Structures are given as C-alpha cells and as structure tokens.
C-alpha cells in the first residue's frame with residue numbers, strides 16, 4: 279500500500295473528547311472517526327486491525343469444532359417475551375417498530391435466537407453437542423458511551439452458544455472454549471489473566487472473564503501471589519481470618535461516647551481519634567427472609583452478592599430510613615450490633631478479630647467504644663461478605679495473599695445451564711425418547727474492545743505499539759528523501775520484493791509521501807507499525823538500509839537484499 283493513497287487522517291494534537299489512550303491514539307492515527315455518541319466509523323487502518331483480530335478468532339473457533347453462522351440484528355419481540363427478557367432488559371435494549379407496528383430490538387446478545395434455532399433444528403441427543411458462533415454487530419444503548427470503541431453503542435462481537443445433553447458434555451466444551459480463548463489471546467500477542475467472575479445479567483452458573491492487563495483497565499483483578507487464583511473484585515473469595523483467642527480480654531468495659539452529628543466512618547473515627555480499622559460498620563438490609571444487620575470492618579465494603587449467597591436470599595436491598603429507625607431505635611448513622619434485637623446479625627470473618635472496636639450505639643449522637651466480639655455482641659452467622667482488598671488471604675489456597683492489578687474484560691465464558699431452554703421450551707429427545715431441555719454454554723469476545731485493549735496494553739508517548747499479529751501493516755518502507763532518485767529506486771525495489779513474500783503480501787506500507795522524514799517517521803510510529811525500513815544516504819553508501827524495531831527502538835544496518843523477517 280502506498281501511503282500517498284491511504285485514507286489515514288492523522289491528527290497532530292490530542293482530541294479533547296478522548297479520555298483513554300486507545301481512544302486518543304485511534305483517533306490520532308486516523309483509525310476511527312465518531313459518527314454519533316458511541317457510534318464509530320472504522321477507517322481502513324482501524325478496520326485492518328479488526329479484520330486481523332476477527333481472523334484469528336475465526337481460525338481458532340473453527341479449529342475448536344464450533345460452526346460459524348450469522349443471525350440477524352433485527353430480533354422480534356416475541357422470542358424476547360419467551361425468555362422473559364423483553365420486560366427486564368431495560369433501556370439498554372434498542373427497541374424499534376416496523377411499519378405494521380410490530381416490535382423488534384437490535385440484538386445486544388443472541389441467546390433467544392440461537393435457542394429458537396436449536397428448538398427448531400436439533401431433535402435428538404444424537405445431534406449433540408453442538409457449538410454455533412457468529413462474528414456480528416451488536417447494539418446496546420449505553421447510558422454513557424465512552425472510551426471510544428471500548429464502550430460504545432454499536433460494536434462487533436464474537437458470540438457462541440453450545441448445546442448439550444449432559445453437564446459433563448457442557449464441562450468438556452467449556453474447557454474446550456477456555457483452551458480456545460487462551461490460544462486466541464496468545465496468538466493476538468496479549469498479556470491476560472483469566473478471572474472468576476460474577477455472571478451478572480446473563481445469569482446461569484459458573485463463569486470466567488478473560489482480562490487484558492493494562493494499568494488503565496477499568497476493572498481490578500485480584501490474584502493470589504501463591505497459587506495463581508484470580509478473580510474480579512466482585513467475586514474474589516477471601517480466606518478466613520484466625521480469631522485471636524483472647525480478643526476482648528483485659529479490656530475496659532464498653533462505654534457510650536457522645537458523637538454529635540458524627541455519622542460516617544470517617545467522621546466518627548476522626549472524632550474518636552481511632553483508625554477506621556477499629557470501627558465496626560453496621561448496615562441494615564431487608565430480605566424476603568427478614569431484616570439483616572451486616573457487619574464489616576470500617577475500611578471494608580459489604581459485597582451484596584456474597585451476602586445474598588451466604589443468606590440464601592433471593593431479594594436483598596438496603597433498608598430505608600423508617601425500617602432502620604424501627605430496628606435500631608435511632609436515626610440513620612448510629613446503628614451498631616450491641617443490644618440489637620429482632621434482626622439477624624451477620625458478621626464478616628474479620629469482625630470477630632477486631633479488638634477494642636467502636637460502633638454505633640443505636641442512640642442518636644452516640645457511639646460505643648471498647649467493644650469486643652463475644653463479650654458485647656455475637657453474630658448469628660460469620661462468613662465472607664465483603665469485597666476483597668489488597669493483602670487479603672486467598673480463599674483458594676488459604677495462605678497466599680491477594681495482589682491487585684488492572685485489566686480490561688475482552689472475553690467471557692459462561693455455563694448457562696437450562697435458563698433459556700426451559701423458558702423457551704427448547705427440548706431434545708433423550709435415549710429414552712423423553713423430552714429434555716438443552717443444557718447450554720455461551721462464550722463471547724468483544725472484537726473492537728480487544729483491539730482497544732491491545733493499545734491500552736501496548737503504547738508509549740509516540741503512539742501505538744501493535745503486537746505483530748494485529749498490526750495494520752507489518753512493515754513500513756520509508757525513504758528519507760523522496761526527491762533522491764537512488765533512495766526512491768531502492769525503496770521501491772524493497773517494497774516490491776517484500777510484497778512478493780507470502781507472509782508480507784499486502785502487509786507492506788510504502789511511505790512515498792513528500793515531506794520531511796521526521797514527520798513521516800512520527801506518523802509511522804503513531805500508527806504503530808512494528809518494523810520500519812529507512813532508506814537514507816548514510817547506509818546506501820555501503821549498500822545498507824536501517825531496520826528499526828518499534829517496540830524496542832533497536833536499529834540495525836542491513837544489506838539490501840538480506841532483509842529478513844521472522
């Protein structure tokens with residue numbers, strides 16, 4: 279490709295709307311252009327990256343035994359009513375009506391459609407398992423689209439769905455997809471971690487996320503330095519804390535202290551001149567099984583998903599002011615476990631280890647100090663009910679400690695179970711000729727997001743540093759002076775020769791533009807081409823050219839005709 283013909287409107291200045299590196303650099307390198315909020319054009323350089331990411335995904339999915347198909351974007355309301363999601367999906371679902379007033383949505387995921395395909399086409403257990411995938415445009419009406427193609431309203435995804443007649447078969451395919459995803463992200467040249475995750479809105483059972491590591495990542499990843507277990511902040515399991523045997527012994531009795539208008543942990547601990555780690559935070563929740571007081575250390579946060587699980591509750595929400603006043607006999611901000619009645623008390627594992635604690639006195643403008651677990655109060659249940667923090671003990675091995683890094687979610691694999699097949703009455707006939715709901719798995723990769731995450735992980739002050747496998751071009755040939763006949767002749771020959779090599783056909787960018795070489799090299803670095811071949815007068819004297827590596831900055835002089843790539 280000759281750069282003089284390439285549509286790559288690079289920008290000298292940082293665009294003001296871009297908050298993250300990938301957004302800024304894709305705009306500056308002329309890879310994407312915004313059409314509307316969260317809606318982007320992929321210009322040729324950007325689309326070459328998307329194409330390469332998709333190609334690797336497609337090759338590995340095909341190798342895994344999955345079959346590619348293509349489902350429509352336009353999905354009728356009826357199948358979404360069957361799954362029950364039309365009513366619960368909310369405003370993120372783009373809904374439209376046709377001229378006959380029939381309602382449709384623009385697909386954000388395709389569980390409904392694929393389940394209807396299975397219902398129509400798979401009759402017998404003998405046809406299972408089957409894994410079907412597509413690479414297609416999805417729609418989600420994000421409340422606040424941001425970060426360029428990282429969080430947008432129209433985006434490209436690979437989604438696949440597997441159908442099984444047994445849990446064992448699902449487990450096997452889940453493992454197959456896990457291995458396939460590892461191969462995909464390895465081939466893309468990205469550093470990543472696989473973390474245990476919360477299933478969220480899609481529901482179902484076990485799930486794992488593939489996270490590309492980047493300091494700028496939106497999400498925290500907790501990983502054990504000893505056993506390698508990794509999990510999102512939501513689901514990182516915390517090991518139990520050893521309770522000191524003599525907690526509370528030898529302490530002065532607990533006493534009430536006036537804390538006028540001091541309600542928050544920060545206010546109270548500052549006022550009492552104690553650390554937040556000495557405070558026992560008390561939150562009142564309502565569940566279908568009754569009210570619950572959840573206790574965590576002052577510097578910790580209750581993880582409602584964990585609390586729900588521990589309680590076996592379906593419905594859990596923070597109690598309103600009235601309920602809190604009824605239970606604690608005090609206004610909001612003064613709740614504590616001492617003397618609390620008519621409510622189940624659930625304490626985090628750490629709470630019994632707090633010596634000399636402070637907490638609300640269940641009385642307006644008062645707190646208690648010198649509180650000891652076991653002496654002044656006891657919990658009905660003790661367990662892991664909070665978000666992990668740096669240094670917490672890993673639950674998996676029970677000895678390693680959590681370190682925290684950041685990442686960007688690019689893939690997610692789920693064991694769905696029968697959630698959709700039961701609701702949509704999608705069944706097959708088993709060995710005994712009995713109808714059974716399909717057991718399902720689903721597996722997604724954000725294609726555009728992966729490209730953006732690759733930039734978040736690989737860039738410097740000069741621009742993008744693409745991993746070789748997904749760089750828009752592999753090599754750039756840059757003559758120092760376009761009006762120098764010899765340089766141009768050598769450059770054109772190198773361009774022509776390299777282009778005949780199968781692995782480089784269509785992968786060589788020839789910077790034939792007029793202008794200063796400094797400007798040209800700046801553009802090539804911004805775009806992130808892995809290798810530059812620079813043809814200048816100094817090298818040519820000895821029949822050599824400069825070959826420079828974008829990532830390391832290493833430069834070597836190579837004889838013309840001996841230029842080689844790995």
Ligand SMILES: [Zn+2]
Pocket residue numbers: 502503504505506507672673674675676677678679
């Ligand atoms: Zn561990």
